[in-house]
Amino acid sequence: MDVTAVIREVLTEEGRLGLPLADIGDLDDLYKRGLTSHASVGLMLALEDRFGIEFPDALLAKATFESIGAIRDALSTLGVVGDTAPTSVE
Amino acid sequence: MSDPGPVLSSGARYRDELVARGLLLATGVDGLYGFSNDLVRLIAAVETYVSAAGAGKYEVLRFPPVVPRVVLERSGYVRSFPDLVGAVRTFTGGDEAHHALLRTLDAGGDWTAGLGGSDVALCAAACQPLYPTITPDLPVGGRRFDVCGYVFRHEPSSDVARMLSFRQYEYVYAGDELGALAHRDHWTEVAAEMLSDLGLDVAATLASDPFFGRAGRALTATQREGALKYEVVAATAPDAPTTAITSANCHLxxxxxxxxxRTAAGETAHSSCVGFGLERIAFALLFAHGPNLAGWPDRARARLAV
Incomplete structure (x- = not known):
């Protein structure tokens, strides 16, 4: 499973970013790209459904969802790993 | 602090004490009370005191305590606080449905099941109906509003400071990001000074809203992390934690x-508000100074003109 691709898919559905996801790098700050706190919660719930996991309280922080890379790191601590694409270094 | 009367062990006993003294008139439902002559005067004095603090600097607007249902929907209130919502249901049937409703009523059943949804709901925050009326393009410097009204929160409690229906007096700002933060910070400081000046032992603390469910826990964490909301807290009853009597919130x-x-510069505007809980302030004063207004400290009486 390409975890990054799934994150991007969920972000497209839930992020309400108003710009094409192709324009967003893995390390870009999603909040600066328009992710609101309410949209980040929708994103969190959708990721939980998609991966069958539950974010513990310790991960319910703004930083957890601030970039695609950060989300991938958080998911990996919950045992969600796969064929992750290399993190962009732009 | 003067003696508020016998020490009571719970919110219910303190509430019963205020009922026994005649300050509150019981209705049979926790959180809904009538107010005595003295309490009405006190709450009106608190309103005048809060109103004077913003006089001349804000556009004064008033809305009914019932709002279009869409206001709760678009503000995100239903999403974040479904447990606090109150929506209005009304009867729209004919004779047959009326008879069925009366049969249920006479049998002691839930006759409200015979009512249908409507386009209106109970206002949950005094500033809620304001936002949809703000014109899309704000002038330079933003706009500042003075709103006050009854709100409803479905959180039944015997704690007198946690009523189902109460009044909020709010000063609201809509404009640029820095203006919204400055408005909140200004009022957090001013509110603490104003309430302290009435002889209340207050503290301004970082706070969060009681967002519902798991999603709510995430929102609470984000709100605290962003240090968006502050409360001015004070004691309102014996043997109870302090209660927010005023809060100032930046909505981003x-x-x-x-x-x-949008702001004059064409960017999405930010907003913030300060909400004074008029009854809660009155209860904090009653608890601090006692139920007999004539015996209150001169300073508090002078400030409130009671």
């Missing part, structure tokens, strides 16, 4: 983005 662009409200 949450409301303005949904409603397409």
């Amino acid at each position: 662009d949450h409301f303005c983005r949904e409603l397409g409200i």
Whole structure:
């Protein structure tokens, strides 16, 4: 499973970013790209459904969802790993 | 602090004490009370005191305590606080449905099941109906509003400071990001001074809203992390934790983005508000100074003209 691709898919559905996801790098700050706190919660719930996991309280922080890379790191601590694409270094 | 009367062990006993003294008139439902002559005067004095603090600097607007249902929907209230919502149901049937409703009523059943949804709901925050009326393009410097009204929160409690229906007096700002933060910070400081000046032992603390469910825990964490909301807290009853009697909240662009409200520079506007809980302030005063207004400290009496 390409975890990054799934994150991007969920972000497209839930992020309400108003710009094409192709324009967003893995390390870009999603909040600066328009992710609101309410949209980040929708994103969190959708990721939980998609991966069958539950974010513990310790991960319910703004930083957890601030970039695609950060989300991938958080998911990996919950045992969600796969064929992750290399993190962009732009 | 003068003696508020016998020490009571719970919110219910303190509430019963205020009922016994005649300050509150019981209705049979926790959180809904009538107010005595003295309490009405006191709450009106608190309103005048709060109103004077913003006089001349804000556009004064008033809305009914019942709002279009869409106001609760677009503000995100239903999403974040479904447990606090009150929506209005009304009867729209004919004779047959009326008879069925009466049969249920006479049998002691839930006759409200015979009512249907309507386009209106109970206002949950005094500033809620304001935002959709703000014109999309704000002038330079933003706009400042003075709103006050009854709100409803479905959180039944015997704690007198946690009523189902109460009044909020709010000063609201809509404009740029820095203006919204400055408004909140200004009022957090001013509110603490104003309430302290009435002889209340207050503290301003970082706070969060009681967002519902798991999603709510995430929102609470984000709100605290962003240090968006502050409360001025005081004691309102014996043997109870302090209660927020005023709160100041920065909404970022949450409301303005949904409603397409923009700053003079063309950016999505930010908003913030301060809400004074008029009854809660009155209860904090009663608890601090005692139920006999004539015996209150001169300073508090002078400030409130009671």
